[in-house]
Amino acid sequence: MVEPNRVGGFPFRKADTEERKSNFSEVQQPYSEEEVMKEAERCLLCGTPVCIDACPVLLDVRGMNEAAARGDFKTSYERIRETNPLLGVTARCCPQLQGLCEDACVLKWSGQPIGIGLIQRYVSDWERKHRQPPVSIEQDTGKKVAVIGAGPAGLAGSALLRRYGHQVTIYEASKMSGGTAWYGVPDYHLPKEVLIDEIEQIKAMGVNIINNTTVGKDVTLPQLLEENDAVLITTGSRDTVDPDISGRDLKGVLSGYQFLISVFSEGIDSYLSNPKYCLGNDIIVIGGGDTSLDCARTALRLTNGKGNVTVLCLHPETGLHVDPIMLEEAKEEGVKFRFLVQARSFESDRNGHVIGAIIDNVHMSTPDQSGRRIIEVIPNKEFKMPCSTVLIAIGRGPNSFLQKKAGIKTGKRNSIAIADDFKTSMNGVFAAGDVTSGETLIVKAMEKGREGAQRVHEYLMNLEANHMSFYETYYTKLSYDRLMEGKNEGGYPPD
Numbered sequence: 346m347v348e349p350n351r352v353g354g355f356p357f358r359k360a361d362t363e364e365r366k367s368n369f370s371e372v373q374q375p376y377s378e379e380e381v382m383k384e385a386e387r388c389l390l391c392g393t394p395v396c397i398d399a400c401p402v403l404l405d406v407r408g409m410n411e412a413a414a415r416g417d418f419k420t421s422y423e424r425i426r427e428t429n430p431l432l433g434v435t436a437r438c439c440p441q442l443q444g445l446c447e448d449a450c451v452l453k454w455s456g457q458p459i460g461i462g463l464i465q466r467y468v469s470d471w472e473r474k475h476r477q478p479p480v481s482i483e484q485d486t487g488k489k490v491a492v493i494g495a496g497p498a499g500l501a502g503s504a505l506l507r508r509y510g511h512q513v514t515i516y517e518a519s520k521m522s523g524g525t526a527w528y529g530v531p532d533y534h535l536p537k538e539v540l541i542d543e544i545e546q547i548k549a550m551g552v553n554i555i556n557n558t559t560v561g562k563d564v565t566l567p568q569l570l571e572e573n574d575a576v577l578i579t580t581g582s583r584d585t586v587d588p589d590i591s592g593r594d595l596k597g598v599l600s601g602y603q604f605l606i607s608v609f610s611e612g613i614d615s616y617l618s619n620p621k622y623c624l625g626n627d628i629i630v631i632g633g634g635d636t637s638l639d640c641a642r643t644a645l646r647l648t649n650g651k652g653n654v655t656v657l658c659l660h661p662e663t664g665l666h667v668d669p670i671m672l673e674e675a676k677e678e679g680v681k682f683r684f685l686v687q688a689r690s691f692e693s694d695r696n697g698h699v700i701g702a703i704i705d706n707v708h709m710s711t712p713d714q715s716g717r718r719i720i721e722v723i724p725n726k727e728f729k730m731p732c733s734t735v736l737i738a739i740g741r742g743p744n745s746f747l748q749k750k751a752g753i754k755t756g757k758r759n760s761i762a763i764a765d766d767f768k769t770s771m772n773g774v775f776a777a778g779d780v781t782s783g784e785t786l787i788v789k790a791m792e793k794g795r796e797g798a799q800r801v802h803e804y805l806m807n808l809e810a811n812h813m814s815f816y817e818t819y820y821t822k823l824s825y826d827r828l829m830e831g832k833n834e835g836g837y838p839p840d
Contacts, residue, residue: 357463359674366642366678367650369532369613373437373670376460378416381467384460385413391451396461399449401792402429402501403815406446406461413464418471425465426472426480428815430504430547431497431791433473433539434526436466439788440635440668473542479549483510488805489573491516493560493747496524497787498778498794499579500544503552505798506577511805513552516569518559519610524581526787528609529602529636531643534671537612561750566774575773575801578761579794582779583744588631588737592691597625597699601632601640601738608643625733626653629702631688632738633658633665638672640736641680655681655730657688657704659720685709687720689727691735702730741784748780758783766809767797775801 358374359365365372376384388410396406408424425432441447441462450458488511492503495517503513521527523540548554560566569576585602592598599622608616626648630641633656641654648654656675658665661684665672676682685707692701706726709718745759754770756762760783761769761776769776777797778790795815803809 357460362677363650365533366645369646371536372533372674373463375470376463376467378467381464382414382416385410385464387452387459388414389451395449395451396446396459398816399444400446401786401788402435402795404429404435404446404465406459409464409468410459410461413468418468418475419477421468422472422477425468426477429791430501431526431540431543431787432465432469433543434497434535435788435791436462436469437535437539438526438530439786440670442670443668445788469539473539479546480508482508482550485512486510486806488512488575489514490801490805491569491573491576492579493569493576494524494579494581494778494780495519495522495544495554495556496579496581496778496790497526498581498790498797499524499577500547500794501791502577502579502777502794502798502801504547504550505795506802507547507550507552509802509806511802514573515552515554516558516560516564517554517556518580520556521610522554522556525790528606529639530787531605531609531639531646532613533642533646534639559746561747566747566751566771570773574805575775577794577797577801578747578769578774578776578780579778579790579797580744580747580780581790582741582784583746584742584759585737586740586742588688588739590688590690592693592699593737595691595693595699596697597733598691598735599737601630601636601736602741604640604736605636605643608647620647622647622734624648624652626651627730627732628652628654628734628736629688629730629732630654630656630736630738632656632740633660633667634738634740635667635671636741637736637738638667638675638680640738642675642678644734644736645678645680650679653681654679655683657686658682658684659687659707661685661709687722688735691732699732699735702732702735704728704730741779743780743783756781766804766812767800768804775804 360372390407394407405424409421412421446461447458452458490506490511490513492499492515495515503515506513522544526540585600607621624644628644630637637656641656645652645654686704689703689705691699694700706723707720710721712718742758743760748755748761754762761781763776763781767775767777775797777793
């Protein structure tokens with residue numbers, strides 16, 4: 346049985362609630378070919394497609410829809426693969442309705458935006474069944490680039506550098522590549538075979554990935570500089586925010602981020618065959634972002650759908666920074682939410698294991714002169730909640746290991762400080778993605794990874810004085826209009 350949900354012009358399907366909350370199968374079900382063609386036909390083929398403007402990787406939504414409406418999925422794939430090497434991943438993981446393509450669709454103002462993500466998913470899945478020729482790669486430049494980190498930023502940046510003809514090697518500390526997309530996104534949202542396939546496609550381009558190798562430990566940054574013409578650091582955000590709560594060190598009080606890594610790093614089947622955690626029946630998740638939802642829904646599934654899972658949010662529901670569809674799915678599955686609350690302390694049993702949490706009710710203060718409001722505790726309104734496990738998911742800062750080890754200049758929260766051209770304080774070393782800013786969306790990390798790679802390419806080929814943004818490139822050389830005119834120019838691979 347499936348349940349309908351409306352995103353585009355007509356309902357898409359989701360797996361049955363009772364069945365899905367006890368397994369890790371994908372929740373959202375795909376459109377059929379007929380549905381994809383009908384949905385794509387709704388596209389107005391706008392003269393100025395704001396959906397493309399809203400996409401961090403400039404996905405050619407208009408070109409994709411025009412071809413998909415005709416059933417030409419080969420052309421549809423070719424148009425969107427030009428700027429996005431992780432099509433199946435972003436189709437599933439992008440919160441399209443949250444400030445991205447679907448939120449910008451002009452049809453939103455007269456009804457329902459086009460289901461861009463589901464069309465993209467269908468096209469990417471179609472290509473997995475009907476393998477297409479590999480993307481174009483320019484002549485070998487003789488230049489070598491080391492990329493540190495095989496997360497979304499590193500993968501996207503490496504794909505672009507390889508298309509320019511450079512030799513690219515990625516050094517990844519973990520056993521598996523993919524970064525947050527691998528260990529931070531549960532399988533019910535992103536089946537790992539989709540990610541593995543797209544990583545293999547990048548490797549097939551000639552990108553070499555060396556896993557289980559930590560730069561700064563197994564190999565030094567100076568060594569990479571000796572062996573390569575440039576280095577691009579894309580180590581992401583891994584430093585968790587640790588709240589100052591009495592009882593934080595009790596058994597059963599866990600980092601939500603480390604919890605997800607433990608469950609998914611070796612694959613969910615591996616974890617289920619040898620589980621690390623005994624979560625108990627009363628699970629509290631602290632946080633108000635996508636990671637807190639992932640922790641809650643994963644914990645629910647690890648208790649076979651029987652656990653009592655509650656998410657404690659500091660802000661009101663309207664202030665949450667989460668994908669609204671993911672929030673809706675969590676509620677359907679029985680995850681509970683308490684808003685405008687914060688944990689004051691945790692209590693333990695005689696063995697030092699958490700058994701309860703003291704929770705404060707809070708409210709938003711009246712705005713000050715600048716309009717800013719702060720969280721204030723409401724006196725004498727605390728309450729107690731029983732808990733067998735607490736998962737803390739209140740954010741991640743940049744992975745600070747390498748910059749501390751190598752002495753690279755840092756900025757806010759130990760992020761790598763970069764100039765406008767993505768250069769670090771170390772000659773020949775660039776940085777991009779979450780390691781320079783902190784936690785963000787997968788597609789936005791890809792955007793910065795590609796921009797950083799573009800700057801590396803210009804540095805290697807002495808083109809820095811002629812820098813052109815991807816936005817300019819799309820509209821001047823690779824736009825849908827030029828494709829329709831038969832005047833599409835080559836020579837500037839956008840991926």
